[in-house]
Amino acid sequence: MFSWKTRCTLWSVTQSSTAQDIATGSPVRLQAVSAEGQPEVTPALEELYRGFEQELLVPLWTEIGDLMPAHPRSRAVPYLWRWKRLRELADRAGDLVPVGRGGERRAIALANPSLGGRPFATPTLWAAIQYLMPGEDAPEHRHTQHAFRFVVEGSGVWTVVGGDPVPMNRGDFLPQAGWNWHAHHNATSEPMAWIDGLDIPFQYVTEAQFFEFGRDEISDAERITPDRSRSERLWGHPGLRPLSAVPATPGSPLLSYKWEYTNAALGDQLLLEKEGFGGTVEPGHAAVRYSNPHDGSDVLPTVRAEFHRIARGAETAPVRETGSSVYQVFDGSGVVTVGGESWTVSRGDLFVVPSWEPFSARSEAGATDSDEGALDLFRFSDAPVFEALKLNRTRKDA
Numbered sequence: 001m002f003s004w005k006t007r008c009t010l011w012s013v014t015q016s017s018t019a020q021d022i023a024t025g026s027p028v029r030l031q032a033v034s035a036e037g038q039p040e041v042t043p044a045l046e047e048l049y050r051g052f053e054q055e056l057l058v059p060l061w062t063e064i065g066d067l068m069p070a071h072p073r074s075r076a077v078p079y080l081w082r083w084k085r086l087r088e089l090a091d092r093a094g095d096l097v098p099v100g101r102g103g104e105r106r107a108i109a110l111a112n113p114s115l116g117g118r119p120f121a122t123p124t125l126w127a128a129i130q131y132l133m134p135g136e137d138a139p140e141h142r143h144t145q146h147a148f149r150f151v152v153e154g155s156g157v158w159t160v161v162g163g164d165p166v167p168m169n170r171g172d173f174l175p176q177a178g179w180n181w182h183a184h185h186n187a188t189s190e191p192m193a194w195i196d197g198l199d200i201p202f203q204y205v206t207e208a209q210f211f212e213f214g215r216d217e218i219s220d221a222e223r224i225t226p227d228r229s230r231s232e233r234l235w236g237h238p239g240l241r242p243l244s245a246v247p248a249t250p251g252s253p254l255l256s257y258k259w260e261y262t263n264a265a266l267g268d269q270l271l272l273e274k275e276g277f278g279g280t281v282e283p284g285h286a287a288v289r290y291s292n293p294h295d296g297s298d299v300l301p302t303v304r305a306e307f308h309r310i311a312r313g314a315e316t317a318p319v320r321e322t323g324s325s326v327y328q329v330f331d332g333s334g335v336v337t338v339g340g341e342s343w344t345v346s347r348g349d350l351f352v353v354p355s356w357e358p359f360s361a362r363s364e365a366g367a368t369d370s371d372e373g374a375l376d377l378f379r380f381s382d383a384p385v386f387e388a389l390k391l392n393r394t395r396k397d398a
């Protein structure tokens with residue numbers, strides 16, 4: 001039997017390839033080690049390993065601790081980004097970096113410190129602050145990556161999806177499934193920042209990405225600034241689905257989930273709890289999932305989005321889940337704990353919960369730092385992927 005210590009030690013014996021390895025020969029490097037569950041180290045074993053290296057072969061017995069761990073061990077680590085600093089740097093990028101064809105977006109992505117400097121918040125999720133100056137346009141394009149926008153502050157930008165201008169205001173959630181044409185325009189005299197979430201790292205691994213440039217300019221007809229998009233007029237009525245023969249789309253046909261509905265749903269859950277009825281997920285913890293009004297599924301094929309409201313003084317039970325999440329504090333303050341890390345957080349702060357790291361949150365929200373006297377957390381995750389592959393697991397630690 002392998003001991004846990006042995007499993008942890010062995011997985012480091014084979015290193016990934018480097019340019020030097022390729023120049024000098026095999027990228028496979030094997031070292032015979034004297035350990036429980038390993039063959040006796042002899043000259044013959046060393047000769048066998050050199051043969052494996054030469055023929056680009058790797059035996060399972062040196063790798064099993066890494067390839068088949070007893071439980072998920074994420075390559076990502078828990079990490080927190082402060083909104084105040086992100087805004088400062090995005091403001092500076094607004095002064096220095098133009099938006100246009102090629103770079104496409106003034107989007108600045110979170111890079112988990114243990115993922116090699118890649119712009120990946122987690123192994124599957126991209127999260128970025130995007131910034132548009134007054135009067136600016138971000139040009140039209142489309143890609144297979146599924147995306148959304150979430151607005152923690154400000155207003156004034158319309159995102160034009162398939163020719164439908166969709167307003168963006170604080171608290172609004174705007175999903176947009178892959179392969180839809182989209183552009184943005186800031187119709188006001190103020191800059192605006194928001195967060196983008198995409199499945200870029202997941203599609204990077206699956207190598208299924210496509211991308212196309214669209215028009216360099218959107219039309220005057222698309223430059224209008226309605227309070228509601230056409231998608232909201234068709235799909236944005238609670239519990240009512242149009243009977244017209246609207247074809248199913250890969251993601252939600254509703255392009256904006258307005259804050260007034262999210263806020264009311266969360267507030268009602270806490271009121272029902274106060275009145276002695278069910279509705280919250282645990283005491284003082286209201287939560288909703290954004291869902292596709294066509295069939296109730298997740299809003300995007302690869303991304304789940306939720307909103308959590310934790311009443312002042314309430315604390316959530318620690319939970320582990322397979323798959324990773326990114327949270328943004330929408331309002332209020334509190335302490336969040338991810339694995340061995342705890343942070344005091346406030347509006348706009350972003351943090352990641354890697355796979356199988358326990359997560360809990362305690363609300364310290366008050367009248368001075370919240371509209372509703374609660375810690376409000378927006379969350380997105382890769383849960384639909386894990387559920388589709390039957391790899392989803394949840395465990396409450398408490």
Ligand SMILES: [Fe+2]
Pocket residue numbers: 141142143147182
């Ligand atoms: Fe895009």
